[in-house]
């Protein structure tokens with residue numbers, strides 16, 4: 001999968017060198033055939049035949065079996081399915097935390113390891129863990145601190161992100177002083193500060209009340225549209241999946257596989273009025289059927 | 296501490312303490328116990344005041360040895376713990392040996408230490424360091440490796456280096472554990488330094504105790520012992536105060 005084309009394209013190792021990536025890539029190859037090949041590399045999230053087997057001693061669990069997906073750059077996908085069907089595991093394969101036993105995963109044409117080294121994705125974890133001794137703003141700015149950005153930039157971006165998730169005024173608070181839902185929003189802000197090309201989110205809205213969740217859904221979509229970032233999000237909520245997706249990836253357990261991929265055709269510029277659209281109910285019903293189908 | 300509890304927490308121990316001192320004084324005067332066994336509190340205070348310059352100088356020597364030993368032992372313990380966290384093979388090879396060494400009754404091998412290191416401050420510092428080293432090693436290692444799996448994954452997703460992980464996550468997480476070790480060493484290093492002086496020395500509180508003992512100066516012995524006690528308590532108090540300051544941020 002990774003030939004000379006990629007090593008050329010990723011010569012500049014920093015994300016900001018990649019901004020005009022596609023143009024650079026296409027102009028870099030004088031011969032037509034290579035140019036065409038480079039142009040057809042999956043620029044979004046791509047997985048082919050992913051197997052994940054967890055071993056503990058003689059006991060082994062097949063968490064994922066033959067999972068393949070292709071999420072074009074800038075589009076939005078959600079993973080949905082029963083608890084334990086491997087949603088988090090698939091997300092963590094893209095984050096380079098779980099190494100697949102077999103198969104290929106690519107983010108913008110590069111392996112998860114390279115994507116991580118180049119910091120092109122941001123992860124929101126299921127537990128929204130914070131460092132308990134750091135104030136919220138220092139927690140939110142942690143990723144930028146690790147990247148070595150100067151303090152003023154870090155704080156400016158962290159404050160911006162906190163305002164976006166409605167946590168203005170809690171900068172100096174400690175994580176223990178926040179509710180679970182507020183911590184979850186801080187974790188989302190923490191990911192947004194990185195301005196990632198790929199946003200990998202594991203049930204980021206689980207602990208939120210309906211109203212905040214609604215507001216954040218469309219706030220997130222607005223940010224995604226502005227930045228052109230690609231989204232992969234794990235959820236248990238059928239309506240959330242419909243609102244946030246171009247593609248809903250339905251998974252079934254034991255072993256975890258992708259059973260169905262449902263295209264949601266709401267395009268861009270989605271608003272809360274979406275819920276009133278007759279197609280919304282249809283998509284929900286279709287999704288519910290897919291989830292209840294015996295594997 | 297709520298305001299209503301504060302006086303009770305102070306007053307009760309003080310009342311019991313005073314009652315105990317009075318009983319002690321009475322016991323010493325009653326003639327039931329020999330003067331050679333137990334001196335009364337007043338007598339001890341008088342002895343302490345009479346010998347204050349001698350006591351002060353020798354306490355300084357013992358304290359200096361304790362502090363230098365504790366500093367060396369704690370720093371070494373922390374450094375080894377950091378190595379343990381980063382190099383698993385080193386930990387697996389060395390940790391069992393370290394535990395084995397901890398079982399060495401260091402006081403029992405004092406004569407050997409004196410042969411090796413002379414009868415100056417060195418063997419006392421060694422013993423104080425030895426006794427501070429293991430609590431710090433074990434506690435710091437526990438603290439440094441006490442990192443939530445999700446936090447580890449988050450830092451991994453940021454491609455954080457091992458040293459960023461150490462300074463931004465492991466060290467802050469280990470601070471409460473390190474204070475546990477420091478408080479232990481606040482008491483043990485003073486005792487270590489004093490006990491090491493018994494065998495061969497020309498200075499220090501331990502030397503004074505032996506010297507007084509040879510001439511049956513019971514009240515003087517007690518005054519030296521109580522002074523050492525007070526110094527240990529002082530060290531403990533300072534450490535505990537630092538701990539409260541350091542941890543007040545993270546646990547409101």
Ligand SMILES: Nc1ncnc2c1ncn2[C@@H]1O[C@H](COP(=O)(O)OP(=O)(O)OP(=O)(O)O)[C@@H](O)[C@H]1O
Nearest residue numbers: 054055061063082083084085086087088089090256
């Ligand atoms: N580190 C691991 N070691 C061993 N088994 C694991 C590990 N991580 C996940 N598994 C197993 O893999 C399967 C899928 O787990 P995963 O966390 O991906 O599920 P999930 O779909 O995210 O569930 P949930 O909706 O409850 O979060 C489960 O059977 C789980 O026991």
Ligand SMILES: [Mg+2]
Nearest residue numbers: 087088126202
């Ligand atoms: Mg999960």
